[in-house]
Amino acid sequence: MKLTIPTLHTSEAGGEWVTWLAIATAVTLTAGVGMAFFYAPEEATMGVVQRIFYFHVPSAIVTYAGFLTCATASVAYLVTGSRKADVVARAGAELGVLFCTAVLLSGPIWARKAWGTWWTGEPRLLLTLVMCLIFVAYLVVRQMGGRSEMTRRICAVLGILGVADIPLVRVAVQRWRGNHPRVLREGGIAPEMAHAFTVMLLGVGLMFLTLLLLRIRAGLLEEDVETWHLQLSARRATLDDRRS
Amino acid sequence: MRRRRLDPAARQRRHALGGGLVLLALLMAAPALGAADGSGYDRDALSERGFVAVESGRQESVPGGVFMLAGYIVFVGLLTGYVARLSSKHAAAQAELAALRRAVEDLDDRIAGPRS
Numbered sequence: 001m002k003l004t005i006p007t008l009h010t011s012e013a014g015g016e017w018v019t020w021l022a023i024a025t026a027v028t029l030t031a032g033v034g035m036a037f038f039y040a041p042e043e044a045t046m047g048v049v050q051r052i053f054y055f056h057v058p059s060a061i062v063t064y065a066g067f068l069t070c071a072t073a074s075v076a077y078l079v080t081g082s083r084k085a086d087v088v089a090r091a092g093a094e095l096g097v098l099f100c101t102a103v104l105l106s107g108p109i110w111a112r113k114a115w116g117t118w119w120t121g122e123p124r125l126l127l128t129l130v131m132c133l134i135f136v137a138y139l140v141v142r143q144m145g146g147r148s149e150m151t152r153r154i155c156a157v158l159g160i161l162g163v164a165d166i167p168l169v170r171v172a173v174q175r176w177r178g179n180h181p182r183v184l185r186e187g188g189i190a191p192e193m194a195h196a197f198t199v200m201l202l203g204v205g206l207m208f209l210t211l212l213l214l215r216i217r218a219g220l221l222e223e224d225v226e227t228w229h230l231q232l233s234a235r236r237a238t239l240d241d242r243r244s
Numbered sequence: 245m246r247r248r249r250l251d252p253a254a255r256q257r258r259h260a261l262g263g264g265l266v267l268l269a270l271l272m273a274a275p276a277l278g279a280a281d282g283s284g285y286d287r288d289a290l291s292e293r294g295f296v297a298v299e300s301g302r303q304e305s306v307p308g309g310v311f312m313l314a315g316y317i318v319f320v321g322l323l324t325g326y327v328a329r330l331s332s333k334h335a336a337a338q339a340e341l342a343a344l345r346r347a348v349e350d351l352d353d354r355i356a357g358p359r360s
Contacts, residue, residue, distance in 0.1 A: 049308030052315040059319070102322050104271060106315040113308040129271060136267060143260035146253075207323070214330055221337040228344035235351040242355070 018213050025206040032200035040196035049113040054196055056106045058204035059099045060128075064166055065208060066096025067135060071163035074156035086152050087219035089159055090142060091212055093135050099208070100132040127169045134162035147226055 036054035043050035069092030076085035107125065108118040119125065138158045145151030189197070 047308045049311045049315075051312050055316070055319050098322060098326050101267070101271075102319050105318045105322070109311050109315045109318070113311045132271065133268070136264060136271075140260065140264040143264075144257055211326070211330070214334070218330055218334045218337060221334065221341060225337055225340050225344065228341060228348060232344055232348050232351065235348060235355060238355055239351060 018210060018217070021206060021210040021213065025203060025210050028199060028206055029203035032196065032203040035196035035199050040193045041190060043193075046110075046114045049110055052106050052110040053193075054200040055204060056103060056110060057197070058201040059102045059106070061201065062204055062208040063096050063099040063103060065205075066092045066094075066099060066212075067131070067159075067163050067166060068092070069212065070096060070135070070138075070159040074159040077152065077156050078160075083223055084220070086156070087223060088216055089156060090139075091215035091219055093138050093142075093155075093159060094215060095208060095211055097132060097135045097139060098211075099204075100128065100135070104129060104132060124169055127165060131162060131165040131169060134158065134165065138162060147223075 032054065036051050040051070040054070042048055070089045071092075073085045073089035073092060076082060077089060111120070112118050138155055141158065142151060142155050145154070
C-alpha cells in the first residue's frame with residue numbers, strides 16, 4: 001500500500017485570480033503611468049521630478065500593507081502554528097522590503113532635486129530606514145535559520161515588533177517637524193494630480209496583491225518540497241531497515 | 245589548491261548573507277551620501293507643503309527629468325528583478341517537487357516489491 005504524503009496542496013494558491021489580477025495590474029499601471037506623464041500637470045515648485053510622487057507614495061502605502069500582512073500572519077502563526085500563516089508572513093515581509101527599498105531609493109532621487117540633498121536626518125526618513133532594516137533582518141534570519149520551528153517563532157516575534165514602527169513613521173512629520181509634504185490629508189494637490197495618483201495607487205496596490213499571491217504560491221511549494229524530502233528520507237530508512 | 249565545494253544549502257545561505265550585506269551597505273550609504281553633499285540645501289524650499297499646478301508656460305530652471313527618469317528606472321528595475329527571481333524560484337521548486345515525487349514513488353515500489 002502506498003502512503004499518501006500530506007502536502008499543503010497550495011501550489012495553485014490564488015488559482016485563476018492571479019492571472020486576472022496580473023492583467024488588471026498591467027492595465028491599471030499602464031493607465032496610471034500614462035496619466036502621471038500626460039494628464040497630470042507639472043508641479044510649480046519642484047517641476048518634473050515631482051512625478052516620482054505617483055509611484056513613491058503608493059509604494060510607501062503598500063510597504064505598510066506588506067509589513068502589516070507579515071505581522072497579522074505572524075500572530076496567526078504563533079496562535080495556531082499554521083505553516084500557511086508562516087508562509088504568508090514571509091511573503092508579506094519580502095514584499096514590504098521590496099517596496100520599502102523602492103521608496104528608500106526613489107526618495108533620495110526626488111529629495112536631491114526638491115530639497116537639494118540626497119538624505120537628511122528627517123524623522124520619517126530615519127524611521128522608514130529603521131523599519132526596512134528590521135524586516136531585512138527578519139529575512140536574513142529566515143534564510144540563515146532554515147525552516148526550524150525556532151526560526152519561525154523568532155521571525156514571527158520580529159515581524160510583530162517591526163510593525164510597531166509604522167505608527168511612528170506616520171506621525172513623524174507632524175510630531176517632529178519633518179520635511180515631507182502633507183498633500184493628501186490637507187488637500188494641497190491639484191485635482192488632475194489626485195486623479196493620476198488614485199489610478200497609480202490602485203495599480204501599485206493590485207501589483208502588490210498579485211506579487212503577494214505569487215510569493216505565497218512559491219512559498220507553499222517550498223514547504224511541499226520540504227515535506228517530500230522528509231518522506232524520501234523516511235522511505236530510505238525503511239528500505240535500509242529491510243535490507244539489514 | 246582545490247577549492248572546497250559547498251553543498252547547495254550552504255551556498256544558498258552564503259548568497260543570502262551576501263545579498264543581505266550588500267543591501268545593508270546600500271541602505272547605510274544613503275545617509276553618508278547626503279551628509280557629503282549638503283552644499284545645495286535650500287531651507288526656503290521646505291516651507292512649501294503642497295503641490296501646485298503650473299498655470300502658465302513657466303519652465304523649471306534646473307532640469308529634473310534625469311532624476312525623474314532615474315526614479316522610474318529604479319522602480320521598474322526592482323520589480324522586474326523581483327518577478328524574475330520569483331519566477332525562477334517557483335520553477336526550481338516545481339522541478340524539485342517533480343523529482344522528489346518520482347524518487348518517492350520509486351522507493352515505494354521497491355519497498356512494496358518483495359512483499360507482493
